[in-house]
Amino acid sequence: MDKKYSLSSMMYAGAFKYNPVLIQCVALCPVVAATQNLKDAFFIAVAVFADMLVTSFISSLMLKKTARFVRVAVYLILGLILICPVLWVIEFRTLVNMSFTMRVFLPLVAINSATAVHCETFAVKNDVRTAVNDSVAAGVGIGTVMVICGALREIIGSGSILGRSFNFKFTLPGMAMPVGCLVILGFAAAVLQSVTSRKTKVKPERTEVSAQPEEVELDVDGEFEPEQIDIDLTYDNDDEYAYLLSSVNELIDSFTSKENSEEEDNR
Amino acid sequence: MADEKNVRTTKSTRVFGDYLIMLTAPCVLSVWYNGAAAVRTLLACLLTAFVCDFAAGIIVNKQYYAADLSGICTGLIVALMLPADAPVYVGMVASSFAILAAKIPFGGGMRAPFVPAAAGFAFAAVCFKTEVFTYTAGRSFMKTVSLGSSLMSGNTIRMTASNFIDIITGNICGPMGTTCIIAMLGCAVFMFIRRRQSLLPGAGFIAACLLISLVFPRSNGSVISCAIMELCSGSLLFAAVFMLTNPATMPVHTANRVVYGVFTGIVCMTMRHLGAFEEPICFAVLIANAFSPLLDMLTDRARIILSSKRSKREAQANG
Numbered sequence: 001m002d003k004k005y006s007l008s009s010m011m012y013a014g015a016f017k018y019n020p021v022l023i024q025c026v027a028l029c030p031v032v033a034a035t036q037n038l039k040d041a042f043f044i045a046v047a048v049f050a051d052m053l054v055t056s057f058i059s060s061l062m063l064k065k066t067a068r069f070v071r072v073a074v075y076l077i078l079g080l081i082l083i084c085p086v087l088w089v090i091e092f093r094t095l096v097n098m099s100f101t102m103r104v105f106l107p108l109v110a111i112n113s114a115t116a117v118h119c120e121t122f123a124v125k126n127d128v129r130t131a132v133n134d135s136v137a138a139g140v141g142i143g144t145v146m147v148i149c150g151a152l153r154e155i156i157g158s159g160s161i162l163g164r165s166f167n168f169k170f171t172l173p174g175m176a177m178p179v180g181c182l183v184i185l186g187f188a189a190a191v192l193q194s195v196t197s198r199k200t201k202v203k204p205e206r207t208e209v210s211a212q213p214e215e216v217e218l219d220v221d222g223e224f225e226p227e228q229i230d231i232d233l234t235y236d237n238d239d240e241y242a243y244l245l246s247s248v249n250e251l252i253d254s255f256t257s258k259e260n261s262e263e264e265d266n267r
Numbered sequence: 268m269a270d271e272k273n274v275r276t277t278k279s280t281r282v283f284g285d286y287l288i289m290l291t292a293p294c295v296l297s298v299w300y301n302g303a304a305a306v307r308t309l310l311a312c313l314l315t316a317f318v319c320d321f322a323a324g325i326i327v328n329k330q331y332y333a334a335d336l337s338g339i340c341t342g343l344i345v346a347l348m349l350p351a352d353a354p355v356y357v358g359m360v361a362s363s364f365a366i367l368a369a370k371i372p373f374g375g376g377m378r379a380p381f382v383p384a385a386a387g388f389a390f391a392a393v394c395f396k397t398e399v400f401t402y403t404a405g406r407s408f409m410k411t412v413s414l415g416s417s418l419m420s421g422n423t424i425r426m427t428a429s430n431f432i433d434i435i436t437g438n439i440c441g442p443m444g445t446t447c448i449i450a451m452l453g454c455a456v457f458m459f460i461r462r463r464q465s466l467l468p469g470a471g472f473i474a475a476c477l478l479i480s481l482v483f484p485r486s487n488g489s490v491i492s493c494a495i496m497e498l499c500s501g502s503l504l505f506a507a508v509f510m511l512t513n514p515a516t517m518p519v520h521t522a523n524r525v526v527y528g529v530f531t532g533i534v535c536m537t538m539r540h541l542g543a544f545e546e547p548i549c550f551a552v553l554i555a556n557a558f559s560p561l562l563d564m565l566t567d568r569a570r571i572i573l574s575s576k577r578s579k580r581e582a583q584a585n586g
Contacts, residue, residue, distance in 0.1 A: 170356055174393040183368050190372070 007133050010044025015198050020114050021145040022189040029112035030135020031146055031180045034105035037160055043102060045143030047086065047109045052142075055115050056123040056135035064124050069216055079110030102114050115140055154179070172197055278329060279377050279572050282514055289508070290343045291453040293444035296437055301351035305443050309346045312358040316342025317367040322358035327371065329517050337376025337383075341365050344384035344509055347444025348549075349391070350501050350511030361391035379544035381556045382510045385549040392544060400545045402440040413440040416547040434499050436543035442546070454508045457558035468517050468528035469507035474502060483540065498528025503535070508537045512547075516556045523562040531555040 018027050025050065035041035055078045063071050087106055118138050123131035156160055157176025159168040174180050281389065297305040320338035324331040345361045365387025373379040392399050402413050414434070424430055433439055439449025445451070458466055480497035484490050498504065509526055511517065518527050531551050538547035 170354075172360065172394045174390050174391075177393065179390075179393075186368075186372060255313075 003026055005130055005133070010133045011132075011137045011140070014134055015144065016192075018120075019141045019192060020138050021142055021146065022185065022192050023027035024117070026117050027112045028185075030105050030112055030184070031142075031149060032178045034102060035146050035150040035153060035181060036157070036176050037154040038150045040102045040146065041146045043090070044105065044109060045146040047106055048112065048114065048142050048146070049136075049139035050086070051082055051109055051112070052115050052118060052135040052139045053132065054082050054182050055079060055119055056131045057128060058124040059119040060126060060128045060131035061120075064141060068120070071124065072121065074197065075116050076111050079112075079115060080107075083107055083110040114138060145185075148188070149181055150183055153180055154205060268376055270506050277334075279284075279337055279375070282462075283340045283376065284286045286509065287336055287343075290340065290347070291574075292308070292453055293347050293447065293505070294343065296447045297351065297444040297565055298435065299346060301443050304351040306348055306353055306449040307355060308353060308443065309343065309357050310478045311510060312342040312346035312349075313339060313360040313565055314342075315359040315567075316345070316366050318365045318372070322505050323367060323371040324532060326383045332519050335376065337370065338366055341370065341376070341387065345391075347350040347385045348384075348388050348398060349523050351443035352403050353398050356394075357391055360394065361370045361387040363387075364390040366424050380516055380560070381553055382513050382516055385506075385510055385552040385556075386549045389553060392546075392549065396544070411543065413545070414496050415441070418485045418493070418496055418539075423486035423493055423496065424491040426489065428569070431495075432493070441500070442502050445502040446499070448499055448504060450508045451504040451508055459509060462512070464521065464533045465512040465514060465517065467521065467524040468511040468531070471525040471528025472511055472532040472535075473498065473504070473508050473528075473530045475529040476536055479533065479536040483536075485540065493578075496535075510552050513556075516559055518562045518566075520563060520566050523531060523559075523566055526562060527555055530558065 014020075017025060021028065021031055030044055030048065034044045055075050058078055059071065059075065063074060069250070083106065090106075091103075118135060122134050126134070151161060153176050155166070156172050157180060158173070159166050159171040172180070175184070289399060297309070316338045321331050323329075335390040341364045342365075345365055346358055349358055349361070349582070365383040368385040368387035368390075369381050370376055370379050373381075376568075388399075400416070437450065439446055454464065455469070477494055477498060480494040482489055482494040485497070486493050507528075511531060520525050534554050535548050535551035538544070538551055542550075544550070
């Protein structure tokens, strides 16, 4: 699996085109629940970034030969080992006042799905440098979305940013609630899809259509056998940015093949 | 493709045209009772809904059809559920949320999985709870206290003939276009003539609400007067006629429509008893909308299983 990916292409794919939050829909819980304001969003983004970086590095370096069920547990333990001291330092050794949501969700960052997905689909199948690049790209993607959501929710929901009030005539407190974040994420995903589809739009080749349709003989008496069509549902092989989708597909294939073999054994 | 679009537009025109005709009565009554304040709120919501619909059509490269009346209907429904003296921005925010977040992203009024007006009003209720549920425009009966807030505080009224007439003619405090029971009954009769199948959710909804209000009255007075107050308060009947009859969100199977209505009624009455809002009908409608496709899916699966069992039994009987 070890392939060479350029850092720029990985940054474009991981942070933008296949953004973990907006396109892959992972790590939605911390984004929705803990980005009520810019300060909280920034701290959560930094925690997610650090967690992904360290976990990807260690999993790529040491966990390639380990069984999957052990690996997933190790990701969680690594996340906790990293997050808990950070939490302790922030709470007792700095002057940063943590909000209630941040107190609840910062420890939960250790078990967010984005880390497990990226480690399992990419880090354990590639060399350390590529895995770190991938985790940086994904971390930047998640962090950017968190910061944007936090800023927008604070401005629209409470009419202020980092405590500075804008003196709006009215604010929309509904946007500071999880429903508001989901609306923002929906619009952000639509904008991202629109931008990426415009960038990668390929004009379809025009084909000449015959005026008369071809006559087809129907074999009414015989059994109907549908034509076998090979549909490649995975990804375009030339698209080097699609490595994430290929990894996810491989993961799903491995699970399904395992289930099939178990079913056969049972029979 | 063009034919499909035309068919959809024609259907939308027919469905929402009916709604527009029905909405005329509450609009006229709200202007009759509240004067210029009602006109201001109605115009603000209507224009906001139209502008948002038109602008969103340009942004998503979709041609705006004037015959698609869903946006205008949404604006009017949102306006009629607000108090007449609500600030203009409340109606504008509710209408724009209904169009931009609940209608356009899902492909239009005939495809939206949630009733856009319910989503808009729910958002306004969450953002501006005080403005949405405070009725300062006094009426001859009960001054500035609505039936809903009276029930919330456990109070009841003595149901005399004059009180009853005030209640059914809408001469009470409440949302500006939903309090007149006679107008709502007229709209229901019109709906019965035009699309009687669509009234099934509303019938189930009212039956469930009536039953729950009889069994669990919210005030210590007469059970009957409490039940009448429950049915006539807030936007309960209005939602039964204008929200639960939305063809895009109600289940396809006839029996499921009744179940859908009963479920909405149970959720609504539970929220009225336990919730923080005076009128939680929009939240109940949104929750029921989420379960509507599930009802159809379960029915389809049950039918497939039953038909396969029947065919197996027939095959066994035939040897």
